[in-house]
Structure formats: C-alpha cells, structure tokens
Amino acid sequence: MLTQLGTFHTLISLIAVFAAFISYFRYKDISLTSTLGKVYVFTTVIVCVTGFGIFQHGGLGKPHALGILTLIVLAAAAVAEYSTLFGRLSPYVRTLSYSASFLFHWIPAITETTTRLPAGAPLFDSPEAPELQAIAGFLVLLFLIGATLQVRRLRAMR
Numbered sequence: 745m746l747t748q749l750g751t752f753h754t755l756i757s758l759i760a761v762f763a764a765f766i767s768y769f770r771y772k773d774i775s776l777t778s779t780l781g782k783v784y785v786f787t788t789v790i791v792c793v794t795g796f797g798i799f800q801h802g803g804l805g806k807p808h809a810l811g812i813l814t815l816i817v818l819a820a821a822a823v824a825e826y827s828t829l830f831g832r833l834s835p836y837v838r839t840l841s842y843s844a845s846f847l848f849h850w851i852p853a854i855t856e857t858t859t860r861l862p863a864g865a866p867l868f869d870s871p872e873a874p875e876l877q878a879i880a881g882f883l884v885l886l887f888l889i890g891a892t893l894q895v896r897r898l899r900a901m902r
Contacts, residue, residue: 757791760783763784764780764846817848835898844887
C-alpha cells in the first residue's frame, strides 16, 4: 500500500518518464530549451526530493544515494547546457547526463514494481534478487547503446 507521499512520488515520476520519452522521440535528447525538457527536469527533482521522505529505513540507503546522484547529474547537465565550464565537451556532458538521469528513473521503478507486484505474491522477494541485478545490468547496457548513438549523433552534427 502506497502512502499519499508515495502515490504523489509515483505519479510525478510517471510524468517525468513520459516527458523524457516524448522528448527523445521528438528531439532525440532532453534539453532545458524545450518545454518537455523543463518538465522532465522539474519533475525529476521533485521525484528525488519526495524519494528522500519515502525511503526511511534507518539512515542513508541506496535509494537516497541514487537520489543524490541524480540531482548531481541533473546539475552537471544544466551547467553544461548553460555555461562553458566543460568547453567543447559541454554537449556531450549535457546529453549523457540527462540520459543517465533517465536511467536512474528506471532502476527504482523496476525494483519497486517487481518487489511489490502482484500484491501478495511479488515477482521478486528482494531488491537484491539476482534477477533484478540482471535487469539492472540490461538497463545499463541499453543506456550504453543509447549513449553511444547519442555521441555519434553529436559528432555528426559538428
């Protein structure tokens, strides 16, 4: 059973994920120059902040660390997009950072869904289940393939 905060967190995360999907479909990336990019970043920040209130298991855990990492990656992407701090690498830092933040949405989404559903008999009994580790590895592989394609696209644009 989800709390009100958990329900809000889940709904906002769905908005973020849909905004990212549409942005990738339309523009091939995420950028704060588009409304979709702004929606994605804003809702992802909200998801991170609300996640800190959900995952209270006696101290800082993996979900907290992922939330902090996501905020750092989003900040790096925004800095790369609006400054010259990263020089010629700015487009790459921006693109790969936003893509990494999108990956970070999927790890807890898959974990929480498969360890909670179906109700009463979840697919996996623990976030540490080997099957979940394999799924996380597959998601990282998809990220690496997507990142490679994005880097190639950026190089072709130069």
